[in-house]
Amino acid sequence: MTAVDPRNAPAVEVRGLVKDYSSRRGSHRALNGIDLTAAAGEVTAVLGPNGAGKTTTVRIVGTLVRPTAGTVTVAGVDAVRDPRRVRGLIGLSGQYAAVDNKLTGYENLRMLARLYGAGARDARARARQLLERFRLDDVGSRAVSTYSGGMRRRLDLAGALVARPPLIILDEPTTGLDPRSRNDMWDIVAELKAEGTAVLLTTQYLEEADRLADAIAVIDRGVVVARGTPTELKERVRPPAVDVRLRRPEDLRLASDLLPNMNFRVHRTTVAEGWFTVDGRHGSASMVDVLSRLHRTGIDVGDARINVPDLDDVFFESTGRSAEPMGAVEAVGAGEPT
Numbered sequence: 001m002t003a004v005d006p007r008n009a010p011a012v013e014v015r016g017l018v019k020d021y022s023s024r025r026g027s028h029r030a031l032n033g034i035d036l037t038a039a040a041g042e043v044t045a046v047l048g049p050n051g052a053g054k055t056t057t058v059r060i061v062g063t064l065v066r067p068t069a070g071t072v073t074v075a076g077v078d079a080v081r082d083p084r085r086v087r088g089l090i091g092l093s094g095q096y097a098a099v100d101n102k103l104t105g106y107e108n109l110r111m112l113a114r115l116y117g118a119g120a121r122d123a124r125a126r127a128r129q130l131l132e133r134f135r136l137d138d139v140g141s142r143a144v145s146t147y148s149g150g151m152r153r154r155l156d157l158a159g160a161l162v163a164r165p166p167l168i169i170l171d172e173p174t175t176g177l178d179p180r181s182r183n184d185m186w187d188i189v190a191e192l193k194a195e196g197t198a199v200l201l202t203t204q205y206l207e208e209a210d211r212l213a214d215a216i217a218v219i220d221r222g223v224v225v226a227r228g229t230p231t232e233l234k235e236r237v238r239p240p241a242v243d244v245r246l247r248r249p250e251d252l253r254l255a256s257d258l259l260p261n262m263n264f265r266v267h268r269t270t271v272a273e274g275w276f277t278v279d280g281r282h283g284s285a286s287m288v289d290v291l292s293r294l295h296r297t298g299i300d301v302g303d304a305r306i307n308v309p310d311l312d313d314v315f316f317e318s319t320g321r322s323a324e325p326m327g328a329v330e331a332v333g334a335g336e337p338t
Contacts, residue, residue: 009076011167011198012038012061017070019056019222030056032222034070038215040166043189043199045213047206047311049319052219054202055095055171061200062092062169075166088116091160095172097152098159101145105136105155108144109162116163130158134188150181157188168192170201174208186212206311216311218318226318234309237317241279241307242287247300249274258293277307 017034020027031053038044046054059065061072063083072079079086099108106127113123131140134154144152153173160168170189174182182205189212192199203209209216210230218226218233226233246252249272256264262278278290287306294301 009073010037011040011075012036012044012200013071013073014057014061015071017057017060017072018068019053019060019065020068030222031060031067031070034219034222034224036217036224038167038198038200040198041193041196042214043193043201043212044215044217045201045203045209046217046219047203047209047315048219052319053222054219057219058169058171058200058202062090063087064092088163089165090167090169091163091165092169093153093157093160093171093173095175097156099144099152099155102143104141104143105131105147105151106140108155109158112159112162118162126162130161134158135184148181150177150184153177153181153185154188157185161192165197167198167200170199170203172202172204174203174205182208206315210311216314218315220319226314230311233314234311237309237313239279240309241277242290243275243277243305243307244290244294244301245303246274246276246294247302251299252276254297255294255299258297258299259290262290274302 014034014036017031017036018029019031020029022028034053034057036044036046036057046057048054056065060067061074061079063079063086066080074086074089077086077089099105100111103111109127109130110123113126114120118126128137128140131137134157136151136155136158139147139151144155147155157168157170157173173189174185177185186208189199189201193212193214199212201209201212213230216226216228216230216233217224226236228236244255246255252266252271252274255276256266259278265277265279266275287304291301291304
């Protein structure tokens with residue numbers, strides 16, 4: 001059998017992944033045949049409701065949990081048969097920063113570098129390099145117990161990069177962060193992508209996935225229910241539309257006669273306000289067309305807006321429910337799969 005060249009292999013390839021949990025209350029299948037691929041230089045986001053299987057999936061990829069069935073390879077290396085080798089190919093930053101509060105930021109990073117096998121001089125150099133990259137060099141000599149939440153998360157991610165791995169796993173990396181710290185993390189993820197690093201991301205923030213992800217997999221009840229780029233997923237829900245409010249609601253009938261080929265719709269709840277919607281696949285071009293037709297006929301427009309589906313619409317269409325409130329966190333523990 002020919003060995004797989006890691007340089008030509010996907011950063012992550014998951015096939016037929018199954019995970020069963022057993023407890024006194026019985027058994028539960030957390031994953032039921034997950035297929036997932038993540039490419040180098042791309043961000044792959046895994047979305048889903050709480051309990052859908054997102055964290056279980058990334059924990060298996062990270063060799064923290066053994067699957068019941070299926071295969072997982074990281075850069076061509078079998079994560080089940082050779083987990084020690086895979087751990088040298090990944091960096092993991094979980095929902096909670098895994099840093100030692102009693103050590104300084106510099107000491108945390110130097111210790112991790114030594115654990116990865118770096119010599120004393122290289123470990124010191126790598127620690128200083130990462131502190132500077134993550135804008136922590138001014139607090140690197142302080143105990144981590146004095147760090148803010150955003151600083152702790154940046155240090156945790158810096159630790160995941162100590163060994164320069166080709167794959168970074170980010171499990172809810174911005175949960176609980178303030179908007180500025182969240183934007184800082186987004187900038188770091190964009191830098192990793194530009195450097196050719198593969199990023200496997202789970203998040204409850206749909207805006208985060210929309211901004212960062214090249215590919216998205218939506219998981220629900222242990223199976224992938226939708227996959228594609230953010231644009232592809234949104235276009236599958238419905239085409240972009242134009243919402244228009246007329247100054248005189250009584251002009252709605254005339255407007256519908258003028259726009260016969262645009263799937264004209266009036267919502268019952270807004271008929272008294274003069275709102276209507278027309279579908280289109282060309283965004284602003286559709287708006288220009290609609291408004292110009294109305295203007296030529298003398299119909300006064302009070303307001304107009306382009307209505308483009310977002311990942312909230314994708315989430316609801318795929319799972320039948322809305323996304324959890326911002327900041328929701330999945331519970332992780334034996335017998336409580338996520």
